[in-house]
């Protein structure tokens with residue numbers, strides 16, 4: 001398949017004007033969210049994937065803004081024929097709360113004072129970012145996300161989604177990330193924050209109408225950027241090469257290519273990022289800790305999403321043991337989890353660069369469809385005592401051909417179809433008991449869709465009620481719905 005780009009894209013904004021209570025207890029009077037979408041929502045609204053960006057990313061994950069030469073930051077995996085296939089999925093990416101690319105953050109105007117927040121902006125957490133994303137997803141009329149995915153701070157948000165809103169997330173992809181920030185990560189973030197705060201131009205966060213704390217922010221990025229690379233990649237990129245000279249200068253001008261590179265990264269960053277946002281977002285990363293009493297088991301006990309955890313072999317900022325701790329906790333809880341380690345010399349930023357491995361791993365994970373992905377969730381049921389006329393009336397009202405029959409405690413005891421109802425008229429049968437099927441073939445939410453389809457075909461039936469471990473009906477899959485969805489997915 002040819003991999004393409006989503007082409008020209010636009011950032012949209014939506015403002016939630018009701019107050020938002022944050023994890024700290026502070027309240028934001030309103031929140032604006034900047035977001036982009038690529039691909040279309042299907043009529044069932046079941047194909048949405050939320051992409052969460054890393055520390056300095058934004059809503060522009062793919063495609064090109066008018067006049068831009070560079071595409072969005074995850075162009076390599078988003079687009080027609082790519083892992084996040086826009087022919088199949090509706091991809092949504094929003095700028096995080098506290099950011100500086102359209103979503104409310106410290107550089108926004110406080111509607112209550114008419115002044116830029118600066119450091120009067122409340123401290124935010126990863127859970128707060130996710131709460132705002134949830135408001136956006138609700139606003140878009142989506143009740144279930146096919147997947148939530150992200151790298152680094154994006155991976156934290158993805159994990160947080162699966163913990164905060166377990167019923168809304170079917171899959172979660174956590175890349176080069178962790179379930180809690182380590183002392184080393186916090187230490188690097190604090191050095192970056194010190195660099196910003198010790199720049200006299202930072203002026204306690206009030207610099208918006210005066211000189212910008214450029215040198216502090218550039219220094220913070222230089223420190224951060226070192227941690228995104230690896231020793232190997234620095235050897236490969238620069239070695240000990242000198243900058244436009246063959247001998248050392250024996251002064252404090254730039255001698256090495258790597259120095260020049262870091263200065264370039266620092267300078268470019270200042271052009272695109274707000275210093276206060278850097279403070280707030282790194283603080284949110286530092287506070288991130290999903291452990292409960294030092295363990296992840298309790299944290300993940302209600303998680304329902306299937307999880308893919310990807311680590312990078314040369315990532316020393318988010319080393320693979322952190323990913324394996326997530327996997328181990330999920331495996332102990334008997335949750336569905338897959339672990340992969342990308343072989344790469346790029347270091348932490350490999351999730352932005354390793355196109356082949358990322359497309360392969362993500363594509364494989366996202367194409368694994370289960371019954372719960374395709375089932376109809378709101379399924380009308382009847383009790384055994386209902387009359388045939390009552391069952392027929394419900395079928396007409398709900399436009400369904402199958403009605404699972406349940407006991408008083410909600411357990412499946414049978415099924416009646418519109419064909420059974422027709423038969424009852426032809427044969428003058430009076431009670432539901434005489435026409436219902438008592439030995440019902442069922443499916444479970446976690447089983448692969450192809451197994452359920454095979455069961456339907458082998459037994460020549462057009463629907464399978466989906467039941468949980470206690471035989472309670474949680475949905476239904478029908479041949480009619482599957483044929484519609486499969487046509488859309490091919």
Ligand SMILES: CC(=O)SCCNC(=O)CCNC(=O)[C@H](O)C(C)(C)COP(=O)(O)OP(=O)(O)OC[C@H]1O[C@@H](n2cnc3c(N)ncnc32)[C@H](O)[C@@H]1OP(=O)(O)O
Pocket residue numbers: 053054055056057058073257258260261262264265268349352353
């Ligand atoms: C993750 C998110 O959510 S979004 C945020 C992601 N984006 C970023 O982090 C942006 C900054 N980060 C980077 O550039 C990251 O390294 C990556 C992963 C995105 C890109 O990596 P690579 O493609 O390997 O680019 P590389 O690290 O070599 O940097 C290239 C830049 O360095 C410059 N450069 C390379 N060598 C030197 C040198 N010796 N001296 C000065 N500049 C140099 C290049 O000219 C280029 O500049 P440009 O970006 O202004 O065009």
Ligand SMILES: N[C@@H](CCO)C(=O)O
Pocket residue numbers: 054055056057152153228348349
């Ligand atoms: N380089 C990326 C990843 C950091 O984790 C960023 O700046 O967002």
